Amino acid sequence: MSARSIRLISLLLLALGLVAPYVGLYPVFVMKLLCFALFACAFNLLLGFTGLLSFGHAAFFGGAAYVTGWFIKSLGWTPELGVLAGMVVAALLGVVFGGVAIRRQGIYFAMVTLALAQMVFFLCLQLPFTGGEDGLQGVPRGNLLGLLPLDSDIAMYYVVLAVFVAAYLAIQRIVTSPFGQVLKMIRENEPRAISLGYEVDRYKLMAFVLSAALSGLAGSLKTVVMGFATLSDVHWSMSGEVILMSLLGGVGTFFGPVLGASVVIALQNMLADKVGAWVTVIIGVIFVVCVLAFRRGVVGELVEWLDRRRPRKTTAPTARADHEAHSGETRADITA
Amino acid sequence: MEIFGIPHQAFLGQLMLGLVNGAFYAILSLGLAVIFGLLDIVNFAHGALYMLGAFAAWIALDSFGINYWLALIVAPLAVGVVGVLIERLLLKRLYGLDPLYGLLLTFGLSLIFEGVFRDRFGVSGQSYPVPELLSGATNLGFMILPNYRAWVVLASLVVCLGTWFIIERTRLGAYLRAGTENARLVQAFGVNVPLMVMLTYGAGAALAAFAGVLAAPIVQVTPLMGSNLIIVVFAVVVIGGMGSILGSVITGLGLGVIEGLTRVFYPEASNVVVFVIMAIVLMLRPAGLFGKEA
Numbered sequence: 193m194s195a196r197s198i199r200l201i202s203l204l205l206l207a208l209g210l211v212a213p214y215v216g217l218y219p220v221f222v223m224k225l226l227c228f229a230l231f232a233c234a235f236n237l238l239l240g241f242t243g244l245l246s247f248g249h250a251a252f253f254g255g256a257a258y259v260t261g262w263f264i265k266s267l268g269w270t271p272e273l274g275v276l277a278g279m280v281v282a283a284l285l286g287v288v289f290g291g292v293a294i295r296r297q298g299i300y301f302a303m304v305t306l307a308l309a310q311m312v313f314f315l316c317l318q319l320p321f322t323g324g325e326d327g328l329q330g331v332p333r334g335n336l337l338g339l340l341p342l343d344s345d346i347a348m349y350y351v352v353l354a355v356f357v358a359a360y361l362a363i364q365r366i367v368t369s370p371f372g373q374v375l376k377m378i379r380e381n382e383p384r385a386i387s388l389g390y391e392v393d394r395y396k397l398m399a400f401v402l403s404a405a406l407s408g409l410a411g412s413l414k415t416v417v418m419g420f421a422t423l424s425d426v427h428w429s430m431s432g433e434v435i436l437m438s439l440l441g442g443v444g445t446f447f448g449p450v451l452g453a454s455v456v457i458a459l460q461n462m463l464a465d466k467v468g469a470w471v472t473v474i475i476g477v478i479f480v481v482c483v484l485a486f487r488r489g490v491v492g493e494l495v496e497w498l499d500r501r502r503p504r505k506t507t508a509p510t511a512r513a514d515h516e517a518h519s520g521e522t523r524a525d526i527t528a
Numbered sequence: 529m530e531i532f533g534i535p536h537q538a539f540l541g542q543l544m545l546g547l548v549n550g551a552f553y554a555i556l557s558l559g560l561a562v563i564f565g566l567l568d569i570v571n572f573a574h575g576a577l578y579m580l581g582a583f584a585a586w587i588a589l590d591s592f593g594i595n596y597w598l599a600l601i602v603a604p605l606a607v608g609v610v611g612v613l614i615e616r617l618l619l620k621r622l623y624g625l626d627p628l629y630g631l632l633l634t635f636g637l638s639l640i641f642e643g644v645f646r647d648r649f650g651v652s653g654q655s656y657p658v659p660e661l662l663s664g665a666t667n668l669g670f671m672i673l674p675n676y677r678a679w680v681v682l683a684s685l686v687v688c689l690g691t692w693f694i695i696e697r698t699r700l701g702a703y704l705r706a707g708t709e710n711a712r713l714v715q716a717f718g719v720n721v722p723l724m725v726m727l728t729y730g731a732g733a734a735l736a737a738f739a740g741v742l743a744a745p746i747v748q749v750t751p752l753m754g755s756n757l758i759i760v761v762f763a764v765v766v767i768g769g770m771g772s773i774l775g776s777v778i779t780g781l782g783l784g785v786i787e788g789l790t791r792v793f794y795p796e797a798s799n800v801v802v803f804v805i806m807a808i809v810l811m812l813r814p815a816g817l818f819g820k821e822a
Binding site for chain 1: 570622626628631632633640762765766811
């Protein structure tokens with residue numbers, strides 16, 4: 193896709209976001225969607241652009257959700273400070289997780305992060321301030337900066353939209369920066385990155401912490417919007433869901449995770465009261481189908497299709513498309 | 529009599545419970561290691577297969593009146609067939625890809641199994657009676673040993689050692705180990721590797737189901753019993769390293785005992801102690817206690 197059409201689509205979507213509450217979309221639903229879309233984008237920063245599959249991102253999302261809820265509800269902090277506290281804790285967790293997990297690679301990395309996240313789950317279950325099985329309920333939205341009351345859904349909505357757009361642009365900036373280029377090199381060919389003198393582990397850790405902090409931002413925001421933080425936010429199934437969102441939309445694309453999150457959240461919203469436990473089954477089936485037939489995700493496949501249809505004028509994108517067409521079924525695929 | 533200020537009966541009881549849990553960790557991590565060795569897939573569905581085994585035993589008793597001893601054979605066979613089907617229909621398409629896809633596919637599968645059983649049976653547990661022959665307890669003088677728990681530990685050890693014997697000491701096992709090293713070369717020598725891979729996954733599934741049947745009388749049979757266990761087993765695998773069979777058995781039993789002891793001395797930490805040990809081991813020996821890779 194050309195840069196122009198991407199910019200056009202982005203502007204259209206931004207316009208849709210701006211008018212969403214006035215065209216019949218329920219603001220709370222769209223806010224929830226944006227929180228999870230942000231979570232998926234943050235996750236994708238790690239999987240899509242660094243090539244690390246974390247199976248423990250629920251710990252950052254849910255951990256931050258709890259911290260924010262506790263700071264706002266029990267200590268009476270304003271929402272922006274509560275969110276900031278959540279992000280800081282998520283980033284610190286990221287330092288710990290990352291420091292332990294990047295000692296192993298690939299499949300072990302996934303298992304280690306899963307196990308560490310389970311530890312956070314039990315902490316959230318047992319620590320005195322987390323409300324045990326009930327979680328933290330009735331967190332007030334409060335006043336932004338102590339001035340702007342967020343009780344109205346419309347005010348809250350535009351705050352969430354602004355945060356989402358800022359974070360989305362920040363992720364885009366990170367990926368296209370020289371730092372992001374190094375991350376992509378690590379994804380494509382780690383031994384080469386090492387031989388060129390890059391301290392690969394430090395870059396991985398930095399990407400991990402950034403991803404954790406942004407996931408924390410998503411979780412904190414969710415607490416402020418919905419007014420609660422529960423065990424399902426830190427449960428391993430949440431880590432699985434965020435993987436599915438990225439995979440479904442397109443790992444390693446900017447917009448894929450947003451689309452994937454929208455589909456998954458919309459599905460859950462529509463089906464939850466109709467089919468009960470079958471939601472899990474449907475999610476499982478989508479997982480299986482994605483892995484078997486659809487590894488680039490919706491956006492990934494679309495981009496691939498458009499690239500192939502376009503007459504090949506320039507050399508650089510063509511070479512890339514060729515490379516991807518050939519290596520489509522190889523190791524690089526999950527990260528491409 | 530007291531040990532470290534704890535009544536020795538409670539102490540030994542928790543130790544025994546730890547050994548029982550450790551036995552399950554050992555069987556499950558063993559199956560994971562065998563499957564990973566040959567298929568290069570970390571089988572997230574292992575917990576679901578364990579749950580299937582327990583439910584197969586429960587359904588067999590509830591609907592068909594098949595007793596425990598028969599279920600101990602029938603349930604693993606049935607789940608083994610499920611495993612064979614999974615390998616033939618799904619996993620086969622992923623060979624040669626990044627192993628992470630195998631993890632994701634089997635994760636999806638475990639969600640499917642869990643969801644179906646949750647819809648059918650809800651989240652509350654079904655209880656499975658302890659077989660008559662093993663009910664009651666034996667007084668050993670220094671402690672009262674529930675017969676069924678002793679049987680679980682014994683049976684698991686026999687199964688683990690049997691698996692070790694097959695893999696390390698028989699011709700079939702030699703093919704298996706050779707296949708782990710270089711599948712294409714083994715195939716060139718005329719061994720039917722795809723068949724071997726299929727049966728390995730089936731056998732791994734059957735092992736998990738066997739553990740499930742063993743567990744049925746002492747834990748609540750619920751759709752979620754597998755996923756709660758599999759994450760601990762993953763940590764066990766990371767601690768032990770997937771390199772050696774006896775290593776995973778020792779690690780499994782050892783961690784079970786440590787968990788049991790933690791329950792005596794500091795109950796709040798018993799859920800997380802395995803994960804803490806994992807983090808420490810990764811700091812000191814990133815390849816795991818028995819791992820070979822750098």
